[in-house]
Amino acid sequence: MKALTTDELLTQFLAGDVRACGRMISLIENEDATARELLHRLYPRTGKAYRIGVTGPPGAGKSTLVGKLAKECRKQNLTVGIVAVDPTSPFTGGAILGDRVRMTALFLDPGVFIRSMGSRGSLGGLALQTREVCDVLDAFGRDVILIETIGVGQVELDIARAAFTTVVVLVPESGDAIQAMKAGLMEIGDVFAINKSDREGADRMTLAVEAVLEMRSRTDEWNPKVVKTVATGGTGFAELLESIWQHRRFLSESRALERSRAEYVRHEVTELLDQRIAERFWKIDAVRKEFADWTERILRHEETPYEAAEQIWQAWLNQGGRIE
Amino acid sequence: MKALTTDELLTQFLAGDVRACGRMISLIENEDATARELLHRLYPRTGKAYRIGVTGPPGAGKSTLVGKLAKECRKQNLTVGIVAVDPTSPFTGGAILGDRVRMTALFLDPGVFIRSMGSRGSLGGLALQTREVCDVLDAFGRDVILIETIGVGQVELDIARAAFTTVVVLVPESGDAIQAMKAGLMEIGDVFAINKSDREGADRMTLAVEAVLEMRSRTDEWNPKVVKTVATGGTGFAELLESIWQHRRFLSESRALERSRAEYVRHEVTELLDQRIAERFWKIDAVRKEFADWTERILRHEETPYEAAEQIWQAWLNQGGRIE
Numbered sequence: 001m002k003a004l005t006t007d008e009l010l011t012q013f014l015a016g017d018v019r020a021c022g023r024m025i026s027l028i029e030n031e032d033a034t035a036r037e038l039l040h041r042l043y044p045r046t047g048k049a050y051r052i053g054v055t056g057p058p059g060a061g062k063s064t065l066v067g068k069l070a071k072e073c074r075k076q077n078l079t080v081g082i083v084a085v086d087p088t089s090p091f092t093g094g095a096i097l098g099d100r101v102r103m104t105a106l107f108l109d110p111g112v113f114i115r116s117m118g119s120r121g122s123l124g125g126l127a128l129q130t131r132e133v134c135d136v137l138d139a140f141g142r143d144v145i146l147i148e149t150i151g152v153g154q155v156e157l158d159i160a161r162a163a164f165t166t167v168v169v170l171v172p173e174s175g176d177a178i179q180a181m182k183a184g185l186m187e188i189g190d191v192f193a194i195n196k197s198d199r200e201g202a203d204r205m206t207l208a209v210e211a212v213l214e215m216r217s218r219t220d221e222w223n224p225k226v227v228k229t230v231a232t233g234g235t236g237f238a239e240l241l242e243s244i245w246q247h248r249r250f251l252s253e254s255r256a257l258e259r260s261r262a263e264y265v266r267h268e269v270t271e272l273l274d275q276r277i278a279e280r281f282w283k284i285d286a287v288r289k290e291f292a293d294w295t296e297r298i299l300r301h302e303e304t305p306y307e308a309a310e311q312i313w314q315a316w317l318n319q320g321g322r323i324e
Numbered sequence: 325m326k327a328l329t330t331d332e333l334l335t336q337f338l339a340g341d342v343r344a345c346g347r348m349i350s351l352i353e354n355e356d357a358t359a360r361e362l363l364h365r366l367y368p369r370t371g372k373a374y375r376i377g378v379t380g381p382p383g384a385g386k387s388t389l390v391g392k393l394a395k396e397c398r399k400q401n402l403t404v405g406i407v408a409v410d411p412t413s414p415f416t417g418g419a420i421l422g423d424r425v426r427m428t429a430l431f432l433d434p435g436v437f438i439r440s441m442g443s444r445g446s447l448g449g450l451a452l453q454t455r456e457v458c459d460v461l462d463a464f465g466r467d468v469i470l471i472e473t474i475g476v477g478q479v480e481l482d483i484a485r486a487a488f489t490t491v492v493v494l495v496p497e498s499g500d501a502i503q504a505m506k507a508g509l510m511e512i513g514d515v516f517a518i519n520k521s522d523r524e525g526a527d528r529m530t531l532a533v534e535a536v537l538e539m540r541s542r543t544d545e546w547n548p549k550v551v552k553t554v555a556t557g558g559t560g561f562a563e564l565l566e567s568i569w570q571h572r573r574f575l576s577e578s579r580a581l582e583r584s585r586a587e588y589v590r591h592e593v594t595e596l597l598d599q600r601i602a603e604r605f606w607k608i609d610a611v612r613k614e615f616a617d618w619t620e621r622i623l624r625h626e627e628t629p630y631e632a633a634e635q636i637w638q639a640w641l642n643q644g645g646r647i648e
Contacts, residue, residue: 036630043628057382058476126478152382153477154450265622265629269615270606272633277605278598291593298589304367305589306360309596321647 006034010041013140018113021140025115028132039132042139047261049081049138052244053163055151056185060169061195062086064231066148070112072241073144081137082106084116085130085159086150113137128271130159131264151185161188162264164257165247167240171196172205186212190224191243197228197236222250280323290315330358334365337464342437345464349439352456355449363456366463371585373405373462376568377487379475380509384493385519386410388555390472394436396565397468405461406430408440409454409483410474437461452595454483455588475509485512486588488581489571491564495520496529510536514548515567521552521560546574604647614639 004012004023012020024042027035054066063084070080106112115137117130130147137145147163149156160166168189170180180186192213194206206226213224225243229236251257281287294308328336328347336344348366351359378390387408394404430436439461441454454471461469471487473480484490492513494504504510516537518530530550537548549567553560575581605611618632 036634040628040630043630044625047625150476152474152480154479156477262619262623266615266619268629269619269622269632269636272629273605273636274602276633276637277601281597281601282594291590295586295590295593298593299586301368301371304364305592305596306364306367308593309600310360312593312597313600317647323641323645323647 006038010038013042016141018110021113021136022115024136025133028129028136029117035132039135042136045139045141046135047138049134049142049145050165050248051134051138051145051147051163053147053149053160053166054169055149055157055160055166055188056169056195057151057180060171061231062148062150062169065169065193065195065229065237066146067106068229068231068234068237069146069241070106070144072237074109074111076241078143079111079141080113081134081140081142081145082112082114082148083130083133083137083145084114084148085126085156086148113140113142126155127158127162128268128275131162131268151180157184157188162267164251164260165190165244167191167193167244169193169195170205170209172199172201186216190222190247191240192224192226193236193240194226194228195231198230198233202228221254222247277323284316284323286319287312287316330362334362337366340465342434345437345460346439348460349457352453352460353441359456363459366460369463369465370459371462373458373466373469374489374572375458375462375469375471375487377471377473377484377490378493379473379481379484379490379512380493380519381475381504384495385555386472386474386493389493389517389519389553389561390470391430392553392555392558392561393470393565394430394468396561398433398435400565402467403435403465404437405458405464405466405469406436406438406472407454407457407461407469408438408472409450409480410472437464437466449599450479451482451486452592452599455486455592475504481508481512486591488575488584489514489568491515491517491568493517493519494529494533496523496525510540514546514571515564516548516550517560517564518550518552519555522554522557526552545578546571601647608640608647610643611636611640 009020009023013024024038027038054062056062066082070082073080106114115133117133134145147159149159151157151168166188168185170192172194192209194202206228209226227236227240227243229240290312294303294312297303298305298308333344333347337348348362351362378386380386390406394406397404430438439457441450441457458469471483473483475481475484475492490512492509494516496518516533518526530552533550551560551564551567553564614636618627618636621627622629622632
């Protein structure tokens, strides 16, 4: 495979080449030196895609639901990008054979681009990279971006929350509503899908979720929707997508979309700078030397990490506190 | 409640006062100005507790297993600290009534100190705070610290990995082994507990886990143990604790414990400094002003976050790149 120049890659990308899009995302994942420049050049083309987060406990059927939602979008002639950040998703790495087969139809539709995000790299890195991948898919012209994350980890909840509409997927199983409450899922959902709702207890679950939502204190005026779906049967997905569009209309009428975009932008710039300053700080020779000396002293039980951090910090400040 | 001076709090803490220990942890969680000094003064007393991470998918019965392990430790006359970082744990916040009742016996034993960690605050913050809480419990004289985290999120896996021995809890349910593999759990476990092993499929599950472990490439020579437990019945916990002690002996004989302590210390000092530099950087007036200007321009679609970060950064460097 011939190496492409940045310009060539960008030209192919803008011509709608799927492989160029995939390559661009790989550059981001590998933290390639050219990634920042590419993202900068793509950025003017972003801002059109609608970003939907899909989250929930493992086993709720998030991936199948994401697949059905993608199909529903295609029926409305919308192109779709799927970003799976869920380590248990069949989209991500080691899918079970059955899942792969079921996903094949999606994989074959050029109107659906699927990408899974590795869990390698730094922690803060994953949230930033997911946003960057969404920017790439946005610039690629995808109308809708579906971001699948598992609704249990800290970083993962943050990723879901960065979408304009967050769909929380639950199943009618005893304890599921309680687990969802404990994991903070009831707070972040704009639309709730009670999936596998052909199972016993679906109505009870719907009522329980609605009851909890009534108690929920939110700053905005949106009333979260609860929709029953059966992912394997394909029931309820037109209604689910319609609820998402209702939320979208609500956001744009209440100007909340603007506010959330402002927050998103601030967050993105902050993270880019945090990453940069930490990176440069640890490249300073004097800091590295101090660090090595002090950690040795801690390991000899002569000092504490708190004193070490304080002293490394003060030594650096005394030398001018400069980054170069 | 009368406010205590730092010295008074420390005196009570060193006298073994449980409320003083709890208060100390609250100061850490609230990022109180005195927390760093207290941690520094406690640090010389740390290094004695054995830290055990317990992780696994939701519903695997981690909390009940942690409770049983705590009891087993008490039988060996060891005092215990429990830190629950799992948002679905009954130890954490909104426990179900039944769970609370079952936990009561533990709560009443002064040899067991239980603390749950909130999921508020920054992301990197949670991992650092968990380590600091472990330091407090260590200095408080607890012999064993059990850290319960959910085995799905990025931050959460990192927390489990920071322990000396990591116990991965799985249940004999179809797909569980595959989910565990996908979530990276098979890579991080030193001991595997097949919980709820009175259920059908426990032997099959044990064999599957052992087969996967044989393929696992590790740099060290430790052969992970697989132990069958029934948390509700109380079976298998003496054996589970014995496997943990086997791993502990292996670590100390192979000097791996020393290496892992060195890594732990380096990580801790790095995080303390990363936190400090970011905090100070965002306090610089010129940076805040530039930040406000540039984010406005991005929101007017005149600029990109990448260019903004670059320009804020360069402007700061041109003014000397200094932190004060």
